[in-house]
Amino acid sequence: xxRVYVNEEWCLGCHLCEYxxxxxxxxxxxxxxxxxxxxxxxxxHVEGDEKxxxxxxxxxxxxxxxxxxxxxxxxxxxxGVVTIDRSKCVGCLTCVLVCPYGAxxxxxxxxxxxxxxxxxxxxxxxxxxxxxxxxAIVYEERG
Amino acid sequence: xxxxxxxxxxxxxxxxxxxxxxxxxxxQCANEVHSYNEEKNVMISDETKCVNCxxxxxxxxxxxxxxxxxxxxxxxxxxWQNDTIKEIYKQAGSGGVLLSSMGNPKxxxxxxxxxxxxxxxxxxxxxxxxxEPMETRVFxxxxxxxxxxxxxxxxxxxxxxxxxxxxxxxxxxMSYGSISYNAHASLARAATELGxxxxxxxGGLHEDFYVYGPNTIVQVASGRFGVHEDYLKAGAAVExxxxxxAKPGIxxxxxxxxxxxxxxxxxMIPEGSDAISPAPxxxxxxxxxLRQLVFSLKEATEYKKPVIVKVAAVHNIAAIASGIARSGxxxxxxxxxxxxxxxxxxxxxxxxxxxIELALASVDQRLRDEGIRNTVSLVxxxxxxxxxxxxxxxxxxxxxxxxxTAALLALGCHLCRTxxxxKCNWGxxxxxxxxxxxxxxxxxxERLVNLMTAWRHEIKELMGGMGINSIEALKGNRLMLRGVGxxxxxxxxxxxxxxxx
Numbered sequence: 001x002x003r004v005y006v007n008e009e010w011c012l013g014c015h016l017c018e019y020x021x022x023x024x025x026x027x028x029x030x031x032x033x034x035x036x037x038x039x040x041x042x043x044x045h046v047e048g049d050e051k052x053x054x055x056x057x058x059x060x061x062x063x064x065x066x067x068x069x070x071x072x073x074x075x076x077x078x079x080g081v082v083t084i085d086r087s088k089c090v091g092c093l094t095c096v097l098v099c100p101y102g103a104x105x106x107x108x109x110x111x112x113x114x115x116x117x118x119x120x121x122x123x124x125x126x127x128x129x130x131x132x133x134x135x136a137i138v139y140e141e142r143g
Numbered sequence: 144x145x146x147x148x149x150x151x152x153x154x155x156x157x158x159x160x161x162x163x164x165x166x167x168x169x170x171q172c173a174n175e176v177h178s179y180n181e182e183k184n185v186m187i188s189d190e191t192k193c194v195n196c197x198x199x200x201x202x203x204x205x206x207x208x209x210x211x212x213x214x215x216x217x218x219x220x221x222x223w224q225n226d227t228i229k230e231i232y233k234q235a236g237s238g239g240v241l242l243s244s245m246g247n248p249k250x251x252x253x254x255x256x257x258x259x260x261x262x263x264x265x266x267x268x269x270x271x272x273x274x275e276p277m278e279t280r281v282f283x284x285x286x287x288x289x290x291x292x293x294x295x296x297x298x299x300x301x302x303x304x305x306x307x308x309x310x311x312x313x314x315x316x317m318s319y320g321s322i323s324y325n326a327h328a329s330l331a332r333a334a335t336e337l338g339x340x341x342x343x344x345x346g347g348l349h350e351d352f353y354v355y356g357p358n359t360i361v362q363v364a365s366g367r368f369g370v371h372e373d374y375l376k377a378g379a380a381v382e383x384x385x386x387x388x389a390k391p392g393i394x395x396x397x398x399x400x401x402x403x404x405x406x407x408x409x410x411m412i413p414e415g416s417d418a419i420s421p422a423p424x425x426x427x428x429x430x431x432x433l434r435q436l437v438f439s440l441k442e443a444t445e446y447k448k449p450v451i452v453k454v455a456a457v458h459n460i461a462a463i464a465s466g467i468a469r470s471g472x473x474x475x476x477x478x479x480x481x482x483x484x485x486x487x488x489x490x491x492x493x494x495x496x497x498x499i500e501l502a503l504a505s506v507d508q509r510l511r512d513e514g515i516r517n518t519v520s521l522v523x524x525x526x527x528x529x530x531x532x533x534x535x536x537x538x539x540x541x542x543x544x545x546x547x548t549a550a551l552l553a554l555g556c557h558l559c560r561t562x563x564x565x566k567c568n569w570g571x572x573x574x575x576x577x578x579x580x581x582x583x584x585x586x587x588x589e590r591l592v593n594l595m596t597a598w599r600h601e602i603k604e605l606m607g608g609m610g611i612n613s614i615e616a617l618k619g620n621r622l623m624l625r626g627v628g629x630x631x632x633x634x635x636x637x638x639x640x641x642x643x644x
Contacts, residue, residue, distance in 0.1 A: 010583045037163075134586070
């Protein structure tokens with residue numbers, strides 16, 4: 001299955017992926033309109049310091065801890081993509097506690113959100129990948 | 144403000160309606176122009192530090208930025224122009240030599256733009272390169288004067304070593320140190336994929352790049368940095384650098400700040416020490432001395448590799464080239480006055496040397512007149528900007544062209560001409576690890592391959608139009624060129640007729 005991978009060697013720590021992610025999932029046409037003066041809630045987060053940095057998003061684990069832990073049954077796997085049904089989420093934060101990658105975080109409304117590889121928006125390829133200026137984020141099949 | 148204050152050259156224009164304060168510009172500017180005001184949630188900029196490299200403009204996700212030339216101007220004066228006056232102010236403040244980078248930006252004549260190319264009509268049909276084969280391969284090196292046969296009538300195959308190029312273009316010398324590891328990696332990988340060569344420059348060859356040896360020209364310059372037996376044997380050819388078009392007659396100076404880690408190891412000098420290349424080679428004061436170095440290098444490489452001698456285009460270039468041809472060199476590389484540099488004194492860059500077009504024409508003619516043209520190949524550089532410049536150079540008599548500025552542009556360079564600061568925001572002319580990694584060689588080499596592939600298509604189209612299907616048939620074919628707006632003397636030196644003749 002194709003997944004989002006980050007090559008920390010090429011990550012510049014520019015944080016563009018966070019903004020592209022936030023914009024992609026708002027479903028608006030213009031980034032300035034969409035994000036001007038707003039706090040963003042991206043599903044990828046850049047970690048690190050000036051020397052080394054990398055974006056972290058959901059790994060779409062083979063056997064995801066988040067699915068097992070969800071008390072509301074809101075998280076499931078669809079074609080290998082771990083997705084969340086936010087109408088079911090009760091905001092208990094258990095998934096946040098158990099995810100070893102810190103890939104889940106609350107959305108603006110308080111329900112949990114996570115990277116769903118842009119399959120639920122109109123981007124096609126994940127927006128963090130297409131927007132990365134240094135090909136540090138790739139979307140590919142790895143064994 | 145004090146007497147030292149000079150109004151910034153550029154203004155950062157931020158469209159506040161579009162800026163989302165994502166701080167990408169701030170993180171990407173090594174010159175620290177942009178900063179974030181948390182209290183007001185706005186970005187602010189300090190224009191005094193801006194060099195107009197356009198990194199922030201290119202990465203701004205909402206296209207909120209542009210850099211414009213400041214219109215704060217001194218009183219107009221055709222003699223004392225703004226730049227001239229500001230240079231005086233700078234020198235009055237510093238007492239130092241002005242430094243500049245990349246090629247001469249002055250409005251001196253560009254002869255390429257005053258030369259036009261022929262095309263076939265009616266009597267000699269043009270060729271369609273999409274339907275018929277076109278040969279862009281060239282071989283550089285000494286050619287035999289005549290066909291020799293042994294007593295049985297069989298051909299004697301004793302051709303001196305040759306370089307094979309898939310197209311008449313090579314990446315010219317840029318040292319590891321002046322440009323980054325990733326820039327070198329991009330050039331090396333692209334040259335290998337394209338079947339052309341790149342050039343190490345005088346900084347030695349990083350151990351990681353020995354695998355690209357068959358597509359590498361290793362350079363020996365006056366500082367002899369990084370030169371050892373394995374280095375000489377690693378490349379496809381050895382180049383002796385006598386001069387550089389951007390700064391003829393002076394050496395080089397890579398500041399100690401850039402001699403870090405692998406650069407120091409590759410150059411074989413201590414970390415932090417300035418790498419000073421003397422103006423002359425201290426063992427070369429005559430053609431005879433040059434001949435000694437040419438043959439020392441041939442001896443060291445067992446006569447298996449061509450030796451290139453690179454000189455800057457200067458006033459007596461034809462006589463100098465004739466001397467080089469007789470020194471035993473296989474290839475002469477001539478670098479015109481518009482050639483780039485990682486740092487040069489401004490006055491030298493802008494005022495020393497001659498245009499490559501005139502140098503090339505006069506050298507080719509002189510070598511032909513002396514009957515020694517076939518003993519050397521001619522490579523020219525110094526602002527070859529496009530496929531049509533390549534075609535014009537070949538028709539004027541060059542065997543191949545060196546390109547560097549165009550290659551750097553493909554890698555992301557925006558010609559801000561401040562390489563000497565070492566803070567290249569595009570990861571090219573810098574050794575700062577956080578900046579070097581901005582140039583991903585996967586992207587860099589792909590863009591170089593794209594550029595050269597595009598040029599190769601254009602070269603074929605231009606050749607086809609002339610009814611020529613092989614680059615060899617264009618070489619020195621000056622009948623394919625006409626001048627526009629050139630005087631008699633210029634046409635005479637270029638050896639071409641005026642348009643309409």
